Amino acid sequence: MEVYFTIDKTAVAEFKDRGSKFLAYAFPVKSPEEVKECLGEVKKEHPKATHHCYAYRLGTGGLQFRASDDGEPSGSAGKPILGQIDSRQITDVLIVVVRYFGGSLLGVPGLINAYKMSAAMVLQLIPVIQKNIETKYHLSFDYTIMNEVMMVVKQNNCTVISQELQLFCEMDIGVPKSGEELCLIRFKDIYGLEIRKLKL
Structure with a gap:
């Protein structure tokens, strides 16, 4: 499902x-x-x-x-x-x-x-x-890689649940289950991005 x-x-x-x-x-x-x-x-x-x-x-x-x-x-x-x-x-x-x-x-x-x-x-x-069933993740990253992160978010139809964008950025997103594996591979390719799965 x-x-x-x-x-x-x-x-x-x-x-x-x-x-x-x-x-x-x-x-x-x-x-x-x-x-x-x-x-x-x-x-x-x-x-x-x-x-x-x-x-x-x-x-x-x-x-x-x-x-x-x-x-x-x-x-x-x-x-x-x-x-x-x-x-x-x-x-x-x-x-x-x-x-x-x-x-x-x-x-x-x-x-x-x-x-x-x-x-x-x-x-x-x-x-x-x-609506897509989503898995929620927390991202932390430096402002300098903001564009790379946002590109993956947009291309994979992720939902931005909350964000705090300063010199150091924090973001909670929902990743559609249907493309979760691919999306995570692309996130892991971004140097300096920390990602963790959120408990429901």
Whole structure:
């Protein structure tokens, strides 16, 4: 597995059923901290909503996930939302569905359908993008070889995560797994460059 699929935009969709209004928000997220922030924003925007149900999946392997029914019957909200994320095979995604109760009970099948539809609708608004799975490395080098280092970074489609460029430079980069070996060979050819793999 050298690539994964995700989203890089936010979107909102609305679904109505028997007076209840469901607002679905999709966010690209990278960590549980970001999930909390986005959830907080939605709750701030809709303090009077009956429920704020959500699901997310994180990490290139999609191993971190959570589904919350927020007071709806067990399995009727979070699971159907997560199901839509999984049917698209995407990760690093959070979907929050806000419900305003409209007076009529929808029953568990009705709720499952409403949360599923809301999540599906919001995902239809955002293009799925493909990203390289990367291994992270730390580079330290003298400013004089900056151009050589940057050339390898660009030619191998590496992502610059952070950099501190002074007389002595420090840089964290993500190297696409698909071209990792070749990229490392080219880095090792640069005299005076120190490179070490970062632990996740």
